[in-house]
Each structure stands twice: as structure tokens, then as C-alpha cells.
Amino acid sequence: MHVTEAGDPAPSAARKRPKDRKAQLALAAAELFCERGYHGVSLDEIATAVGISGPAIYRHFPNKYAMLVHATRQMSETVLAATEGPAELETLLGVLSRLSVEGRRVAGLYQWEWRYLEEDHRDEFRADVVTLVHRLAVPLMGVRPELTDLDAAALVRAALSVFGSLGTHRAVIAKGRAEAALHRIARAVLRDEPPTPLPPAPDDQGDEPALRVGARREILLAEAVRLFHRYGYHAVGVEEIGRAAGINASSVYRYFPGKADILAAAFYRASERVAEVTATALQGARDDEDALRRMADSYVDLTFERSALVSVYLAENNNLPSTDRHELRKVQRLHVEEWVRLLVRLRPEVPAAEARVLVHAALNLVTDLSRWVRFDRRTGMDRHLVRLALTVLKS
Template sequence: MFCARGYHGVGVDEIAGAVGITGPAIYRHFPNKYAMLVHATRELSDTVRTTVDRALADSDDPRTQLDSVLDALATLSVDQRRVGGLYQWENRYLDAAHRAEFRNELGALVGRVAQLVTALRPELSAPVARLFTRAAFSALASLATHRAPISRSRAADLLRRAGWALLTTDVPVPSSLSSVRPTVPVEPLAGPADPAAGQADGNNRREAVLATAIRLFHLHGYHAVGMEDIGRAAGLHASSLYRYFPSKADLLAAAYHRAADQLSASTTASLGSAASDQDALRGLVESFVDLTFSQRDLVAVYLAENNNLPERDRHELRKIQRLQVDEWVRLLIGVRPELSPSEARVLVHAALNVVTDLGGSTDPAPPDAFRPVVTALALEPMRRA
């Protein structure tokens, strides 16, 4: 229910009703809703770790072990499709300690699989093997980010092959990445915005308010941020915000329209300058990478807060999102006509997830250090899976 409707969109009584008990009875099992979220993320982590452990126990040969890991995780992704989104969306509602626990668990799993990659490909440095492994994990987990219909067996096979494509990729990697140590993501505190923003007039001030709201929505989630928080961070009284946006919901809608407009503009530019479907597809990937890396807060909010949009905007924006994906799918089928539309859609979402996961990360290096590599990595599952 958290994944389908958002953490704040689900009440304790609804959860109790879904499992056939009364609201008060649920507190015999969990002290509050937050405890359920912590338990759910731990359960997801435990399931993934156990799956990897079992796959690694099958053999001592790195290639066989990697094949077993990819096959097991692809199958798990299909089986856990309805709850897998916890890793991407809902863990931001955890407090700092629980968030670190979740990330450390995922980081440890990435490290174990990356060791197999370096054993199989000794020419790779540890940071580069880790980068390829993280990309593979993102592709494998991507099924939880969309609802495109596809058979279970075909989905598992596509995801497994996408993982292999990313682990065996020969995309060029800057030598500077070879000596970089993994870093731990540091989340900035939500302090005041640039003082100049508070002195801006008209459209400039409106832009400053919107940028501040997007940053806070990304850091804390839409429901945890009030107009007072946005005003304080923007250097304005909360009452002044209503000159520019009638409500917090209108701020969120403005953020979505901003992202949709930029994606539409980049799509038009890519299609207009391309000489072939392959050129157009690469152009779409490059423009999406540029947007993701240059406006991480905006893209993160665009991906995570759909359920909180006002009804009047939700349907329109979902249609825009589908049309964007449809364009990628059309081009991919033009490049690889052997793919069915459902297969192409799964691979497109895998590519999108690789970009958004790596674009908001500092592992194995500050994002701009490996930004040029991400375009090539995103193309790999669509090209070879």
C-alpha cells in the first residue's frame, strides 16, 4: 500500500482492514505506522541479502556465481514488483539512522557482487566494478518503478540480460575513476536559500520559491514540508508565498510542469536534430542524463511525488510521462525491431532507472565525475539485453 499510494497516503486503519483486523489491534504488532515502514525496508533488505547469499553458495566460479546472482535477483524483482519501490521512493521517509542502515546494507551487497566482477574482469578497478554493479542493480530493480504489462518469465529474462549487459560493458571510463574511493552520500541541511533570492522581484522571486520548495520536497518528502518551512528557507514570510502559489499543492504541480516542459523541449530538440532512430535515442538519453545531473532535486520530486499531485494535474501529467516513454519505446523498436513493445518498454524503464539512480549518487565518486559514463551505461541494456 505504501508503494501504490505513498507512505502518507495510507492510514493505519486501512492497513488493519486489509489484513482483517481492527485498527487498535494493529498496535499489538507495531507501535505506529513508521515502525511498519522500518520493518518493511528491513524485510526487503533481508530478502535481497538472503537471495544473494543463496546464489553465491551455488558455485566457487565467479562467472557462475554472477549468473546465479543475476538470475535470482531478476526473479526476485518480478516476485516483489509490488513492494520493490521501497528501495527508491519510501526510504526517504526514514530517519537518518534507519536511512543509513538501509543504504549500508545495499552498499555491502553491491560491494560483494563487485568483487565477483573484478574477479571475472581483473582489468577493472574496484570503483569501476562497483559503478557497473550499481548500474546492474538499478536495471534489475526497475520493474518496481512502472506498471508495464509483461509475462513473468519474459520480464525475468530481460532483466537478467540487462544486468549482464551492464556488468560486461566495455564503455570507456575516465581514468580518474579508477583511484576514487566510495563515498557516503551527504544530505545537505535545509537551511535558508541564497539571500539574493529573498531580494528578487516578480518572476525571480517566484522562481526562488519554487526552487526552494523542490529542494525541500526532495530532502524531506512532500508531506513533511509546510509552507512555513518553504518561506523560512526562501527568506520570506509564509503569507508572502501565497502571492505566487495559492497552496503547497500548486507548488508541487508547478514543479511537475517544469520537469515535463523541460523533458518535452529536450525530446523535441533531440528528434529534430537526429539523422536516425539510433541517433535520436542517444540524444534522448543524453538530454535525460543532462537534466538528471543538473537538476537532481527536480527529477527526484518528479519521480516520487506523483500521488500527491492535485487530481486536476495528475492525469494530465501522467499522460505526458507516458508519451515521453512511448517515444523512447518507438525509437528503441526502430533500432531493435525484434523486440516486442512490452519488451522494449521494460528495457526503456531499466535505462531510465539507471540514470536516475546514478544521477543522485556519490558512489563511487561525485556525480559529475562519472556523468559522461552514465549515458553509455543507460544505452547498454537497450542495446544488448
């Protein structure tokens, strides 16, 4: 008599366990982590996705964290294996475009979910990214010998943000069109003037200034955003938020029913700020070209001046209460559509589906770069990023 993975007796004709079950589990876990967030997924849900029982997972992984490590490594190994060996820049861009489309559902590992890795695994992931950057920077400098190592690395980072952007949204587009668009956008970015290289952002870069005057609710919200940004939503408790705001945990509940409501308030605040800067940018624009430039300019300013708020807005969506999540996603889509409508008017030859890919790529490039460089107007970094965003939109 045979036994199924669930441990139940089964007929002798029962299907044998696939040899690639571990890879199947890792892929299912990665897709669920990216869809709902690492903390929002249970082992039972991962097991169900591949048709086995929860306990059967332990034949392959000791816990959920091991699945995150394996999935992240699998993603890195796939990309590094596909880009190994000498290759022309165009060939590498084609490979990465294809991988981005094929791995769209797990791209969130690169964007956000890797934050939940422990420090040694995080260092491993960062080392893989550095290797990939080097593999593209070498042929790029061959094509553009005027670039320094730092210039080339900055442009490659921007191009990788373009490739990663496809996983930040679910806009429908044919695979072939998506692949061609990503290839074209990345090529345009690499041909652009490099953003001024700056030292990596310190750990507290982008923290909202702690408010010590004004309404207690505003102080709590500012401190919560700062803590969510630095440690992630699930690593922060109401006690820590209250302590940072100078009150005890029980007093926090006078202002917010719970931690999820604080997060929702932060999201609504971010949505309001995005709406404000978009409206301001569009008011008084001379024409569509000027409106697009002003929108890019305002988005760069918002991202760096309120980078903690923007990062929480982008990374913690899955932790919102269901009603707020659906409402805020609708608001996000409406904001993107403002860009899309403007871009299609300027470039009527670009289908709306492709315009959405361009818009998401431009927005993601700005927010991505804001996480690894310091923003200093004296260096012209703001101008560099506005130009790169416009390069993406016009590619």
C-alpha cells in the same frame, strides 16, 4: 465464545488468526507505501487490506513507522538470504531477476520510501545495500580481473538500478519475459566499461540554485523544489518555503493556493523541461540511431543539471492533487512511449512490452546513479552514463 481480531464476538467456528499475520501486515503496508507514498497511507487502510480492524494492528506493531522499518528489513533480509554464500555471477543475476519480478510491488522501498526511515534505520538499510553490492562485486571481479573495487561497485550499483526499475512503472509484461529481460540487461551492464567512480554526492548535491532575481513566484518554486528534494514533501511546510524565499508564509498564498499547488507547478515545470530536451534531441537527428543517442545524452544532462527537480518529479508523484496526478502520469507515459517507438523501430525484433522495460531500466539507471555520485564533465561521467543507458537499450 471466540473473539475476532476486530474485538467482536464471533461463532466458535470463526477462523483463527494466521500465524504469519505480522508478515501479512508488513507486506500489505509495503505495497501501499509504494503505491501511494508512506504519508498517503493510514493504519486503517493497511488493516483493511488484510481483513482486520485498525486497532488489531497494535497487536503486531506499535505504529505505522514500525511497519515501515519491518517491511524494509524484510525486503533486505529476503534479498540477502537469497544471495548468501559463494555463487557464480550468473546465478546471482538469476536470483535477483526473480526477486525483482516477485517483489515488483514493493521495490519502491528500495527506490524512494526508505527516505522516511530515521537515521539509525537508514544506516542499517545502507549497510545491507553495501553487503549486497559486495556479494556481486566479488564474482564480477573474478570474471573481469581488470576491474578495481570501485569499478566493480559502480557497475553493480548500475545493475541494481536495473533490477529496481521494474517497480517504477506498471507496464504489463509476462513474468518470464520480465525476468529474462532484467537478467540480460544486468549482464550487459556488468560487461560494460564502468562509470568513473566519484565520491558520494553531498547532501545538497543537485539543489537548484536559489534565484535571487526575477519573479517572486519563480523564487518560491525554486526554493520549494530544493526543500522537497532535501527533506521530502511532507517534512516541508509553507513557512519554510516562504522563509527560504525571503517572505512570510501568508505572502506565499499570493502566488500559490497551497503547498500541493507548488508541488504541481514543479511537476509541470519538470514535464516542460523533459518535453523541451526531447524535442531538441530529436530535431536534426541524422537517423534513429543518432536520435536515440541524442535522447540519452539530453536525459543525462537534464538529470544532473536539474537533479533536484528530476528527483522531486520521480519521488513525490503520490502527493499531487488527484487531477494533476492523473494528467502528469499521462504526460510521463507519453514521454516513455517516445523512447519505446524509437527503440522498436531500431530493434523490430523486440516486442513493445519488452521495449518499455528496457526504456524504464535505462532512465532509472541514470536517475539512480545521479543520487549517489557527483557529476563532473571533466571525468567524462556524462559519457559513461550515456553509454550505459545505450547499453541497456541495446541489450
